[in-house]
Amino acid sequence: MNVIPGLAISNRLRSTPFTQRVQQSGVKAFTVYNHMLLPTEFDTVELDYWHLCEHVQVWDVGVERQVEIKGPDACKLVQWMTPRDIRKVDVGRCVYVPLADESGCLINDPIALKLAEDHWWLSIADSDVLLWAKGLSTGAKLDVKISEPKVWPLAVQGPKADELMALVFDESVRDIRFFRFQPMAFKGHYFNVARSGWSKQGGYEIYVDDADVGVALYDALFDAGAYLNVRPGCPNLIERIESSLLSFGNDMTMEHTVLESGLDSFFDLNADVESLAGDALRAQKARGLDRKIMGLVVSAPHGAAPVHVDPNTGFVLGDQFEPIGRLGSQVWSPKYQHQVVTVMLEEPYLSDVQLSPHIQVQLTSGTLAWAQVLELPFDFQAAGLVESKPG
Amino acid sequence: MNVIPGLAISNRLRSTPFTQRVQQSGVKAFTVYNHMLLPTEFDTVELDYWHLCEHVQVWDVGVERQVEIKGPDACKLVQWMTPRDIRKVDVGRCVYVPLADESGCLINDPIALKLAEDHWWLSIADSDVLLWAKGLSTGAKLDVKISEPKVWPLAVQGPKADELMALVFDESVRDIRFFRFQPMAFKGHYFNVARSGWSKQGGYEIYVDDADVGVALYDALFDAGAYLNVRPGCPNLIERIESSLLSFGNDMTMEHTVLESGLDSFFDLNADVESLAGDALRAQKARGLDRKIMGLVVSAPHGAAPVHVDPNTGFVLGDQFEPIGRLGSQVWSPKYQHQVVTVMLEEPYLSDVQLSPHIQVQLTSGTLAWAQVLELPFDFQAAGLVESKPG
Numbered sequence: 001m002n003v004i005p006g007l008a009i010s011n012r013l014r015s016t017p018f019t020q021r022v023q024q025s026g027v028k029a030f031t032v033y034n035h036m037l038l039p040t041e042f043d044t045v046e047l048d049y050w051h052l053c054e055h056v057q058v059w060d061v062g063v064e065r066q067v068e069i070k071g072p073d074a075c076k077l078v079q080w081m082t083p084r085d086i087r088k089v090d091v092g093r094c095v096y097v098p099l100a101d102e103s104g105c106l107i108n109d110p111i112a113l114k115l116a117e118d119h120w121w122l123s124i125a126d127s128d129v130l131l132w133a134k135g136l137s138t139g140a141k142l143d144v145k146i147s148e149p150k151v152w153p154l155a156v157q158g159p160k161a162d163e164l165m166a167l168v169f170d171e172s173v174r175d176i177r178f179f180r181f182q183p184m185a186f187k188g189h190y191f192n193v194a195r196s197g198w199s200k201q202g203g204y205e206i207y208v209d210d211a212d213v214g215v216a217l218y219d220a221l222f223d224a225g226a227y228l229n230v231r232p233g234c235p236n237l238i239e240r241i242e243s244s245l246l247s248f249g250n251d252m253t254m255e256h257t258v259l260e261s262g263l264d265s266f267f268d269l270n271a272d273v274e275s276l277a278g279d280a281l282r283a284q285k286a287r288g289l290d291r292k293i294m295g296l297v298v299s300a301p302h303g304a305a306p307v308h309v310d311p312n313t314g315f316v317l318g319d320q321f322e323p324i325g326r327l328g329s330q331v332w333s334p335k336y337q338h339q340v341v342t343v344m345l346e347e348p349y350l351s352d353v354q355l356s357p358h359i360q361v362q363l364t365s366g367t368l369a370w371a372q373v374l375e376l377p378f379d380f381q382a383a384g385l386v387e388s389k390p391g
Numbered sequence: 392m393n394v395i396p397g398l399a400i401s402n403r404l405r406s407t408p409f410t411q412r413v414q415q416s417g418v419k420a421f422t423v424y425n426h427m428l429l430p431t432e433f434d435t436v437e438l439d440y441w442h443l444c445e446h447v448q449v450w451d452v453g454v455e456r457q458v459e460i461k462g463p464d465a466c467k468l469v470q471w472m473t474p475r476d477i478r479k480v481d482v483g484r485c486v487y488v489p490l491a492d493e494s495g496c497l498i499n500d501p502i503a504l505k506l507a508e509d510h511w512w513l514s515i516a517d518s519d520v521l522l523w524a525k526g527l528s529t530g531a532k533l534d535v536k537i538s539e540p541k542v543w544p545l546a547v548q549g550p551k552a553d554e555l556m557a558l559v560f561d562e563s564v565r566d567i568r569f570f571r572f573q574p575m576a577f578k579g580h581y582f583n584v585a586r587s588g589w590s591k592q593g594g595y596e597i598y599v600d601d602a603d604v605g606v607a608l609y610d611a612l613f614d615a616g617a618y619l620n621v622r623p624g625c626p627n628l629i630e631r632i633e634s635s636l637l638s639f640g641n642d643m644t645m646e647h648t649v650l651e652s653g654l655d656s657f658f659d660l661n662a663d664v665e666s667l668a669g670d671a672l673r674a675q676k677a678r679g680l681d682r683k684i685m686g687l688v689v690s691a692p693h694g695a696a697p698v699h700v701d702p703n704t705g706f707v708l709g710d711q712f713e714p715i716g717r718l719g720s721q722v723w724s725p726k727y728q729h730q731v732v733t734v735m736l737e738e739p740y741l742s743d744v745q746l747s748p749h750i751q752v753q754l755t756s757g758t759l760a761w762a763q764v765l766e767l768p769f770d771f772q773a774a775g776l777v778e779s780k781p782g
Contacts, residue, residue: 002399004400005419031401031403127426132519135527135530139526139529249403
């Protein structure tokens, strides 16, 4: 991970109730996300990764702000914001909802939690969805209240997450199904607890709505989990790319449509819903795409130079220095022993993949490397890659 | 300034065309502002400050994103967004426009540039005004196009700014009046150049709309300005607080109204304009304020502990540990040899100031210090403070 020294702290970069704990436990770097501090690295990204894949971690993801939409027009507004059909979502469900404007371009890609028939939380990525929702509601005179409640999610992630959560809450937490949430008591306070989180290692997100009880919960997770080798952690760059979890702002931006970002695979674009983006997306689908997010698996050994990016355009370059598409994220995968990359692949390279999925790309060392172009999510087995064990 | 090690860089934290130059010149720290990198310190904040007050600096303020609003309903939309009357603003003028919602709470506080009768740029502080504008426009079916153009402002600030700009552009740049802008040619490319900037040391902002020519301009400013002792710089914490330049997100937030933030002093609240915030603000004015942003001048010598802030509430505490108001910004002023602070002073302390402007506040050392409470903007002379010269 590229870390530069010196992040200047001010009130504008908001802390969470857990920031002090995170700093005391020796965090190495932060990023800024929704005007808040998000830890990115504790030991090294690779050591954090192996630990996450084997044990359990507690993540301060208070940066996942909730945009609360409440009132008679709540469902109407949420449906405007996303092309995914949300009409039949039950209370107690989480649903991944790419948000998009009239041109089909992304605004954000939150998890929506349906708290009641007229009450939603959008647990957002990094953009001020609150302002978009307020603008739409004011402009169209909708009957909803929109706010950012004092909620700071805490994630418990990793293969031992169930065991830890059962100790701190109770055994019934194991029964929460994927992308469902329910209130769970800790010291008499009920938190919404969801089976979700930004890794594929399993786990929960706890929607902490009381800072004091939240900090007590944080400490209880570490006390109870000592024998499970619990550690503080954070969304891990290696794990999330290996798991094909896309990051809004990195892999795709407001300049990219839902289709170009490959997010239409999560829903039926032809559902007859009142969504701002519906017409534009169906038209783009009929026209065909000029670019689409794809994966690259680059044959570069551990320690080799990463993929070169044109500093002016942000594009990956081919063997003739031709720009083939904007780089999203890249990381060296210890599990698959390759550089794993996302790229918004442009035409004609996108069509060429049908002929041959093998291309050459420039590395920062000035040499070329072979890359296999894959659809997302990555299917490493199908690509002929064998899984390595921790070194 | 509070700087912590380790800012993790990713695509999501966008660079400007000048970031590479800024890094090469030894920047010490960045902050993140509008999802972009903003330098905050080069030498030390205090050395940067004295240099700014005596010479000339070039600032990469590409984070000042432009929200472009263009079309027949452009003026209507801008007027909705701000309680300031913008009907008589001439083309070529800059105007400071606090943006506020129906409750009178701030959304942002940009400089608006009127480019044509149907064409505005809002040069924004740190929040996604683009999304609010898009939401309002979509919701109310306005006839405008809203976008974020590829524009990265570059500021030239300091007492020698006129001389440097005259060398790089031409002598006519000296004739640009305060808060006016006009196209100025550099190498045949016309940039909008305004007499404005986030310091009180004088200077310009150049709205760079071409990355390549912009970098050539950046280099030309340093080449031409060598004999003027030009240096890279950035908005300076000391200078901006001494100059009472408030920072959205620091001194006031989305939880504070235009009145509480003292920003109604810039315009007539009773202008008969179609602004979303008008009614709420006039009602609050009639009711009276429960809190208001004020200045504190704290008697604490150089190197003394700063004002203590309750970690849970963000509040400054009085002599009995009573919370008196949320801290905005604080810095030690080398010019006035006091700690200079902004605070959102709450009742009853706000009214008490009429009786006596002297209060005691807790320092992080656990001791108390006397503070003089002042209206903003700071009038240091009236407060009996004498100006020191550079040490």
